[in-house]
């Protein structure tokens with residue numbers, strides 16, 4: 001038993017002490033945890049033949065949270081959910097492009113930043129439209145995340161990058177309001193954290209939706225990071241960087257990529273009770289981990305894992321999916 005391994009049972013006090021080293025990474029918003037730049041490795045352009053329809057999930061009393069992992073995941077508790085329908089995949093570039101074409105919507109990263117939200121003395125770059133992009137740490141450059149003017153959903157890594165040939169990849173560089181706007185346009189909503197977590201479990205009560213081992217018999221079950229983060233992504237799962245949606249087996253509910261690939265926005269605020277984020281804007285809970293989550297740094301490739309994310313800041317490892325209510329008899 002390793003004291004710092006999420007999912008292994010400990011007395012809470014022991015686990016809290018053992019995982020305390022990770023807490024600063026948590027409160028520093030998702031930008032400081034589990035990340036790497038997308039590789040230039042060639043990747044599949046598409047894994048699903050077509051866009052699968054939403055999945056209907058049954059309601060009931062469900063278990064969320066965990067007493068056996070990072071402190072912010074506690075306590076484990078039971079909540080009641082009505083049945084709902086959820087996108088089978090993360091929202092793709094193609095889907096988001098249809099929304100933009102229909103509405104003329106301009107994302108937060110494409111708009112001039114509000115100076116009131118920028119700290120005094122901040123670098124000039126922060127006053128330009130842009131978003132956060134992972135850059136590998138280097139001598140004299142220890143920060144992994146850089147605010148890149150010109151980075152947005154059309155140019156996820158900044159000017160010079162594009163989504164050409166990536167129609168079936170999850171859309172990224174999406175602020176909370178962008179995700180919410182898409183959901184409204186689609187007649188849908190962003191999931192609550194409870195909905196998302198229940199959906200991600202696939203109905204299983206194991207550490208991962210597929211069992212208690214991350215990579216049973218050496219087979220990776222989600223797009224995460226293998227190797228020593230942030231120095232080397234061995235890409236044993238087939239992807240160094242983002243993957244098209246649906247490249248891994250769906251969970252027990254038929255949902256793809258709930259774990260890994262991109263973190264996903266939920267409609268649930270990450271409150272101060274969860275940890276003071278010090279953010280200038282509202283902070284929401286993101287779920288699922290991303291292609292940057294690694295065993296040696298951020299084991300948040302689990303349904304109960306959660307992180308805070310400042311609403312206005314997109315990054316190249318956060319996307320989203322949507323939900324809708326199920327019609328009741330007589331409606």
Ligand SMILES: [Ca+2]
Nearest residue numbers: 223224237239
């Ligand atoms: Ca990977």
